[in-house]
Amino acid sequence: MTSPPWPQLSHWAHTADTDEMLVVCRSHVRFLPDALRRIAAGMRAVAPAALVFGDHEYVQRGRLCLSARTAFDRHVRSDYAIAAPFLAFNVRWLAEQGIGLVNPEAPSWTSLLADLLGHVPECSAVHLPLPVVRVEDAQPPSHPALDRSGALPSHLDMEEAGNGLPVIEGADIAVIIPTRDGYPYLRAAVDTAMAALHACRRRGRIVIIDNQSAQPATCDYLHAVADTELHGVRLEVWRYDHPFNYARMHNWAVAQLSEPLLLLLNDDIEASQSGLATPTTCWLAWMLAQMRDPRVAAVGAQLRYPNGTVQHAGVVLGLGIDHIAGHVGVGLDPGNDRLAMAGLGRPRAVSAVTAACLLTRRESFEQVGGFESEGLPVAFNDVDYCLRLRASGYDVVMEPRAVLTHHESLTRGQDHDPVKRARFEGECAFMKRRWGKALLEDPFYSPHYAIDTADLSLRAQPDGRAVAARVANRAQPLD
Secondary structure: OOOOOHHHHHHHHHHOOOOOEEEEEOOOEEEOOOHHHHHHHHHHOOOOOOEEEEEEEEEEOOEEEEEOOOOOOHHHHHHHHHHOOEEEEEHHHHHHHOOOOOOOOOOOHHHHHHHHHOOOOHHHEEEEEEEEEEEOOOOOOOOOOOOOOOOOOOOOOHHHHHOOOOOOOOOOEEEEEEEOOOOOHHHHHHHHHHHHHHHOOOOEEEEEEEOOOOOHHHHHHHHHHOOEEEOOEEEEEEEOOOOOOHHHHHHHHHOOOOOOEEEEEOOOEEOOHHHHOOOOOOHHHHHHHHOOOOOEEEEEEEEEOOOOOEEEOOEEEOOOOOOOEEEOOOOOOOOOHHHHHOOOOOOEEOOEOOOOEEEEEHHHHHHOOOOOOOOOOOOOHHHHHHHHHHHOOOEEEEEEEEEEEEOOOOOOOOOOOHHHHHHHHHHHHHHHHHHHHHHHOOOOOOOOEOOOOOOOOEOOOOOHHHHHHHHHHOOOOOO
16 A cells, blocks of 8 residues: 555556555645545445545644545546545556556646546545545645636636636527516626627527516517527517426427527526626636536536625535525625635536526437426426436536626525425425435535535534445436
């Protein structure tokens, strides 16, 4: 289990006993009691395991702190190479892949490790959600907080965080905005979509689904914009004269569309002017950049309340009073240290994102059957959709640099209407029947965090069941 000098690693990896593992660790790292046994047990938990990594302790201002990671996420593999205090590789796997650990052309060991991590399948990586090492004399883990402007934090470059410059030209986009008497917010949402398409030099159309609007201001606006065109983007109004069913009306609209990309947008979403200034700062450009990866089927945006606090930074399974799914970080200031420590400032894989602003591929939407309109007419249909995408082998990505305002009330609270409450309880029951134990443990959310609150509070003790499930389930596609 000891590592030979760096220049000999490639030769050692190919000639060592295949039952051994190669543990790469940084200076000032002290393994905690039983650490190597835990690593070895993690290596045996998956066949074939390629990588084992874990949480670590560090001392800050005289206090012992915890850096809690989640399941392996290839979207932030450079972060592992830069910040992980240790990485344990399966020697057999390295040899079978023909991967060497010495590359004379690599500019640094960090880039070499990042390249090596790029070969690791998510299902062959094991995360140990317990402290394995202590980093002595070290700075706290470096993760960007949620930048207030939505621009890229200065210490990240675009290639690292967005797979190169955002895509400017490419496939047409259909924007779908459902509404019922949504004026004047509806106008801001349409202007936001139109400006973003223009900034990204994309053609397509904006489809407003009018679900029985009756107020004069909304009706006048819809009449004025119907069948107009600006900058190569056509604006259409489609009347949906049926009871409100979010899932069904979207399925109905998508069935009539031909554009390769779909942008689902609530009628109360608005972008700031700074988010539309140039193609490289436009919120939509950041989301399109993630779509360069063919394995990514859905991308979500960071949404904020009008007061600037976080409304959506990704969806966590099991979070909230109903323990189905909830938004993480709700009500926190974007610069809050908890968001930074949880790594929420980086583009990352998540279990689900909200459809209030969701970019997806029409092909993927059709492949999984669209939204569940019978069991989930209003709530959780976006979560269910994302879970079905992941079960089909796709990734769902949260893009925190795409920042928009969501004019949803921070103090909306619970809906006490008996009919709506009964519907919601039925949707909760449907999710539990369909997804069962998958809702009990989110691979992209550390079991060290509480699930009764969205503010990233640490548990007094980690959830033992979730710890065991983390090792057993990894981040492989859902069954």
